[in-house]
Amino acid sequence: MEQLRCQGIGCTAALTEDRNPEGSCRYHASLPTLTRLRCCMRWKCRDLLVKEYDEFVSIPPCARRWHSADPTP
Numbered sequence: 001m002e003q004l005r006c007q008g009i010g011c012t013a014a015l016t017e018d019r020n021p022e023g024s025c026r027y028h029a030s031l032p033t034l035t036r037l038r039c040c041m042r043w044k045c046r047d048l049l050v051k052e053y054d055e056f057v058s059i060p061p062c063a064r065r066w067h068s069a070d071p072t073p
């Protein structure tokens with residue numbers, strides 16, 4: 001059976017009914033963007049430019065909600 005996953009941007013948690021208190025999902029309020037030079041990435045919601053993917057995904061999400069199959073709150 002396919003496991004549903006939270007669609008919050010930056011969140012990859014599995015969706016379960018019983019472990020989903022409000023605030024458990026930490027996500028980004030907007031999609032990531034590539035800069036024109038394509039050398040850097042940033043989250044639209046954060047004013048941070050990074051070059052490495054690992055660094056990019058480790059930037060802490062800036063918003064909270066509960067996990068949901070809907071990508072936007």
Ligand SMILES: [Zn+2]
Pocket residue numbers: 027028029030043045046060061062063
């Ligand atoms: Zn963010």
Ligand SMILES: [Zn+2]
Pocket residue numbers: 006007008011012013024025026027066067068
């Ligand atoms: Zn989530």
